[in-house]
Amino acid sequence: MDKLSDIIKAEIEQSGPLSLQDYWNLCQSHPDYGYYMRQDPLGREGDFITAPEISQMFGEMLGIWVADMWMKLAYPNTLHLVECGAGRGTMMEDILRATKNIPGFHQALKVHIVETSPYLKSMQQSKLGSYGFVTWSKILSDVPEEGPIIILGNEFLDALPIRQIAYVDAKWYERVVGVENGEFVMGRGPDIPFSTEVKAENGSVFEFSPVRDAMWEQICERIRKQSGAALMIDYGHGVPAFGDTLQAVRKHQFCDIFDEPGSADITSHVNFGQLAELGKDLSPRFTTQRQFLLNMGIEMRYQTLLKHATEVEGELLSSGLERLIASEQMGDIFKVLCISEPDHVVPAGFE
Ligand code: SAH
Secondary structure, three states: OOHHHHHHHHHHHHHOOEEHHHHHHHHHHOOOOOHHHHOOOEOOOOOEOOHHHHOHHHHHHHHHHHHHHHHHOOOOOOEEEEEEOOOOOHHHHHHHHHOOOOOOHHHHEEEEEEOOOHHHHHHHHHHHOOOOOEEEEOOHHHOOOOOOEEEEEEOOHHHOOOEEEEEEOOEEEEEEEEEEOOEEEEEEEEEOOOOOOOOOOOOOEEEEOHHHHHHHHHHHHHHHHHOEEEEEEEEEEOOOOOOOOOEEEEOOEEEOOOOOOOOOEEEOOEEHHHHHHHOOOOOOEEEEHHHHHHHHOHHHHHHHHHHOOOHHHHHHHHHHHHHHHOHHHHHHHEEEEEEEEOOOOOOOOOO
């Protein structure tokens, strides 16, 4: 039996259609049947694969980035390093391994993983538990508000829910999830007052995400108050655009968002232009994953690793590198946004 589907349908039948945001929240975070609550979605055997799972070089480049930022912040005695939505903990494991020989760095680190999934938290604990300075919380506000802070997130923001509005017959309305003849349908919700600089065509869809914006505002506020930097990597666009980017993925294939809710990962593209605007007082810098990793020296790291690799390992390194930076793979669709404070501190990777 598809329990979550029945639960959501019953809720809609009782209280009326759900906004996409509420539907998404139930699919991903329902305490018993939500997608992130019950399984490990990542890796080759899972539903999707992320950059840290593709190659150790990704986390290593981030390790160098974080350590460089610590030095530019004038080697603070305590540095809070936060990762939001850490998946299997692979990126943080690679960051910590890559930086362990930097004198004084680990002594200064207090690592906080912000993670809602109990399942993934236990995976992270088994990878990172041996480092005495790693702690976990479910929300960012539990992380101490003192001293410089670096906040990282890879494919974190895309996991936070969006709302969609559609333009039909000269009016914008909210797209909502209803039930018809026992099946989920996308329906017409309340009209929403909205105007755009660019003229919308009939049928245009516009996405926005109060949840992402609120999360990002919290991150910006931390950087303003505590100094430091935030670096977010995700697929998305730099300028706001119309379009329906909502997607569900199961076993590396796209599927319908209404097909077995809670069994597929739901995400959408991140509107980085909007986030940069919210953090415009924090020297936002924006580039592609390809450019960022090349600037960080990933090709040099690849050459070094290759020297000690077997043939099979060498092939994996080379296909991993290709996947991370090739324009037609993750290189261009994935973007990197950084904010930092004070403004004379210039983060690596963007020149
Ligand atoms: N960064 C990892 C995982 C990406 S998947 C990687 O690149 O492999 C998204 C991650 O965000 C998962 O760990 C998921 O459990 C977590 N997550 C989703 N919503 C969250 C929220 N509101 N707060 C904290 N973590 C969240």
